[in-house]
Amino acid sequence: MRRVLVTLTVAVLTLAAATACGDDEPAPPAGGDGGTAETKTIEITFDQGTVTPSGERVEVAVGQPIELVVTADVAGELHVHSTPEQELAYGAGTSTLPLTIDQPGVVEVESHDLDQVVVQLEVS
Numbered sequence: 770m771r772r773v774l775v776t777l778t779v780a781v782l783t784l785a786a787a788t789a790c791g792d793d794e795p796a797p798p799a800g801g802d803g804g805t806a807e808t809k810t811i812e813i814t815f816d817q818g819t820v821t822p823s824g825e826r827v828e829v830a831v832g833q834p835i836e837l838v839v840t841a842d843v844a845g846e847l848h849v850h851s852t853p854e855q856e857l858a859y860g861a862g863t864s865t866l867p868l869t870i871d872q873p874g875v876v877e878v879e880s881h882d883l884d885q886v887v888v889q890l891e892v893s
Contacts, residue, residue, distance in 0.1 A: 806833040813887055815841035815880070824886040831873055831892055837866040847887065850877045 809829050814821050829835055837847065839859040849855040849868065857866045870876055876890040 806830055808834040808836055810836045810838055811888060813837055813839045813847075815839070815843070815845060815883075817842065818883065820880055820883055820885060820887050822888050824889060826875075826889045826891050828891045828893070829870065832869060832871055835868040835870070835890070837868060837878070839864045839866060845880065845882050848879045848881055850879065 809827070811822075811827055837857065839847070840863045841859055841861055844858070844860045847857045847859070847866070849857065849870075851870050852872055855868070857868070859866060870890060870892045873892050876892055877886050878888045878890065879886050
């Protein structure tokens, strides 16, 4: 009986010591960066039927927060050819559209109104 009591006491003390030495911060999600990635801001301007940028590639990380800051003379919509596809509406004036891509590859952001690729997100 005494041997069982000693074994239990050692087990409890070992568990308590291991817990006390543990890191208080939660582990980052698998495949993520724990939310520490800096937001990538991409400025897009629609003016009198033209758009800039015009098909440029921008490198972003998988899961990195992206903000599309759209300045437009008329309201419209961007189509993000990701999986799943996304449609982001913007108004006349300046709009900030949040976006995150969770799979690697090249993702086109397109204006269907202009039938033009605005930016290509190179996600890795």
